[in-house]
Amino acid sequence: HIAEDSSKLLQHVKFQSSNFENILMWDSEPDSIPGTVYSVDYKTYGEPQWLAKAGCQRITRKSCNLTMETGNLTEFYYARVTAVSSGGLSATKMTERFNSLQHTTIKPPDVTCVPKVRSIQMIVHPTLTPVYDGDGHQLTLEEIFQNLFYRLELHINHTYQMHLGGNQREYEFSGLTPDTEFLGSIVILVPTWSKESAPYVCRVKTLPDRTWT
């Protein structure tokens, strides 16, 4: 009976990572005992000791930001949560082995779409991450993933697409009809890791051609 109650205290302990922001999340059953507090510790795979995460000891919320503690891209980590109910019941659960390079998902890029008369320019802005190199330099996604590239699509009256791609910042779709609306879609791809972001979408209209007016 106790085993059954303690499993209610704590479920689905896992990391959620997006652009290297690594958040430990967990659940408890809806009708579990109120007043339960949670404590988090973590360890590097291959190291002997578990370390308590300051700021996530005896908390009542069900998440904990472990970005800084799990920021080394070549390391693998475990985290675990201990739940203690007001009645003294407790449960401890551990995550699966976690590595941010493997597990992080990529957010859509930040892009500026600039309409002109017969072309549309797209400027992709670098994406900073919470990862720092040995010299304290904050890294962008582009610096972390060597073969990251962008795939840009311009959808033309629902019948065909123009494609551009590469790892530079600026792109221009040219040879377009003035005063016409287009749908742009830009994704980040990291083929080595089979990672693909959701698209950044911009709906943009080329400028009217006033050459002969």
Add this chain to the structure above:
Amino acid sequence: QGHEFRFGPCQVEGVALPRLWEAFQTMKDTVQAQDNITSVRLLRREVLQNVSGAESCHLTHDLLKFYLNTVFKNYHSKIAELKMLPSLSSLANNFLFIVSKLQPSNHESLSVSDSAHRRFLLFKRAFKQLEIEAALTKAFGEVDILLTWMGKFYR
């Protein structure tokens, strides 16, 4: 889409690293959950960090041969029980293909191959220090560490 590894002078075309990841992902959580020795890591920093291009061909050859001859061979029945043979088959046959394309011997000087071999022996010694079942489970669970490292040489 790449499909090419460049381990220093050794070039291997025809293997898609994302497919290897796909194959291992289906086994990863199940196998890693059976590794209770979280304070020991076989493919440690000293084995894989700052490996020169020239060394990487030797080290990859040694590591993949070990995985084929020892880890996959002896862990096969456990994977069969877990009904994951197709994934292991995909991984093992692609490792076999890579090894068949790596020709480390006639490329580099003795010091390079010695350095690579010392790294490999670090790994092998750590493997031998564990009880065999635990060692096989841990080594198999560390294929993601191996693939992460191989990814640095993927174009």
Add this chain to the structure above:
Amino acid sequence: DGVAALPAPQNLSVHSINMKHLLIWSPVVLPEEKVYYSVEYQGEYESLYTSDIWIPSKWCSRTEGPECDVTDDITATVPYSLRVRAILGSQTSAWSILEQPFNRNSTILTPPGMEISKDGFHLVIELEDLGPQFQFLVAYWRREPDTKEHAKVVRRGGIPVHLETMEPGALYCVKAQALVKAIGRNSAFSQTKCVEVQGEALPL
């Protein structure tokens, strides 16, 4: 016992076109009986290291046959052995094994289907969708004396894609070939197709 009574399938062969691998065999014909088949495979690794292990095919562990798409089983560019047996109720035949192991690098690559069209001054191409293993090399040029041939890689088929913005009054020609990096091979080029653009030059 009943095993020998059921004849084993014969004449196994693999037909592989554009990285789609089909194992076929002669059916076991028994009057008023419904015969099923079971297919298994072994990669080079299994035959070298665990030769007693055969793996059930993803799609044909029990199939009406007499064919089986083994594309999803063949996931490396190494030789694969394949075997089939017949099943009738509780009876199973002996295994028939493919005489020569199959390697996917022997697949037949056909020139890709290609449609070209124009939308204003845009030259648009749509290539045959041959699956995720395929990319396409597209060559295009203006048909005029000592013209220069341009080349572009199109990453996937099945969707119309802008190839070039054309100059008015010129004839543009296009041909394409399929590329499969997994086996380091490409198809022959397709037939050339051309399209012409009427109208005056664009204002600068």
